[in-house]
Amino acid sequence: xxxxxxxxxxxxxxxxxxxxxxxxxxxxxxxxxxxxxxxxxxxxxxxxxxxxxxxxxxxxxxxxxxxxxxxxxxxxxxxxxxxxxxxxxxxxxxxxxxxxxxxxxxxxxxxxxx
Amino acid sequence: xxxxxxxxxxxxxxxxxxxxxxxxxxxxxxxxxxxxxxxxxxxxxxxxxxxxxxxxxxxxxxxxxxxxxxxxxxxxxxxxxxxxxxxxxxxxxxxxxxxxxxxxxxxxxxxxx
Numbered sequence: 001x002x003x004x005x006x007x008x009x010x011x012x013x014x015x016x017x018x019x020x021x022x023x024x025x026x027x028x029x030x031x032x033x034x035x036x037x038x039x040x041x042x043x044x045x046x047x048x049x050x051x052x053x054x055x056x057x058x059x060x061x062x063x064x065x066x067x068x069x070x071x072x073x074x075x076x077x078x079x080x081x082x083x084x085x086x087x088x089x090x091x092x093x094x095x096x097x098x099x100x101x102x103x104x105x106x107x108x109x110x111x112x113x114x
Numbered sequence: 115x116x117x118x119x120x121x122x123x124x125x126x127x128x129x130x131x132x133x134x135x136x137x138x139x140x141x142x143x144x145x146x147x148x149x150x151x152x153x154x155x156x157x158x159x160x161x162x163x164x165x166x167x168x169x170x171x172x173x174x175x176x177x178x179x180x181x182x183x184x185x186x187x188x189x190x191x192x193x194x195x196x197x198x199x200x201x202x203x204x205x206x207x208x209x210x211x212x213x214x215x216x217x218x219x220x221x222x223x224x225x226x227x
Contacts, residue, residue, distance in 0.1 A: 043118070043204050043218030044157075089157060099170050102159040 002027045004092050006105035014113055017080055021108045023073040023090035031093040031100065035064050035075050038087045038107070047075070047088075080112045116141065118207050118219035126225045132193040135222045139186050139207030146188040147216065148180060151202040160203075163188055164210070192224075200226045 004025045013019050023033070032051045036044035048057040048064040050073070057064050061078045077084055090105040119138045127133050139146050147170075148160040159172040163182035180190040186207075192199055202223050206216040 041220075043206070043220050045218065046215045049215060091157075100162075102172070104157040104159075106156045 002092075002094060002101065002103045004090055004103045004105040006088075006090050006108050008108060009106070010109040010111070012111045012113060013080055015080055015082055019077050019080060019110065021075045021077075021088050021090075021110070023075070023092075023105055025071050025073070025090075025092045025103070025105075027071075027092040027094045027103050029094055029096060030068065030071075031095040033064075033066055033073050034091045034093075035062070035073075036089040036091065037062075037084075038089060040086070044089060077110075082112050082114060085110060085112045118205060118217055120203075120205050120219040120222050122222060123220065124223050124225075126227065127195050128227050129195055129197060131195050132191065133195060133224060134189055134191045135203055135205075135224075137188045137190075137205030137207075137219060139188070139205075140217055143207035143209055143217070144186055145208045145210055145214075146182055146186065147206045147208075148188070148190050149204040149206065150174075151204060151221070152200070157204075160190065195226045197226050200224060 007022045034049045035047040038044040047059050047062050050057050050066045052068050063076045066073045087107040087109050089107045092103050094101045121136045145164045147162040151157045161180050162170040166182045177193045182188045202221045204221045206218045208214040208216045
């Protein structure tokens with residue numbers, strides 16, 4: 001069964017600290033993996049998109065890694081800021097029978113405290 | 115460049131009614147996707163349109179339908195509303211599709227009473 005699991009469910013860190021969010025998936029055949037940031041009451045914003053051949057992708061203080069062998073991805077946030085407080089959603093796409101399927105994780109809710 | 119716009123932003127309906135939501139993509143974007151987001155189920159993919167054709171469809175009942183116009187604007191319709199249809203409906207646009215970055219609108223929050 002295609003599944004995407006994210007951990008932790010929620011996380012509280014102090015401003016300036018680093019943190020890492022996890023995404024494990026059992027999706028086949030894998031096409032790409034996306035990380036989104038969603039502020040409360042707003043639509044998601046794309047952070048990174050990675051295909052099978054990409055191991056690391058950065059977007060400012062956000063760095064995503066992908067290990068296609070172990071089917072794991074992580075999102076590392078460096079020097080956190082108050083504005084990083086949001087939900088982070090991992091989405092894996094599978095390409096099969098001429099169409100895409102999107103499998104969403106339930107997200108990690110991050111709270112950054114001053 | 116204006117972002118993705120969705121109208122209305124908030125909507126209250128009663129069971130059995132139908133509703134139409136509208137999405138205007140970023141200028142030049144030809145692909146529009148729709149998603150439903152609820153606290154219990156999270157984000158779920160509804161369907162995707164490209165050049166007025168539905169290219170992909172999620173696992174939702176036939177009460178959920180959509181269309182795309184020649185100017186890439188899109189509408190989604192939900193008929194015979196159920197309480198469980200209460201959700202945030204998000205629209206996202208991209209230049210083409212699939213491997214590209216999607217840009218989301220602010221969503222339409224639908225409450226079914």
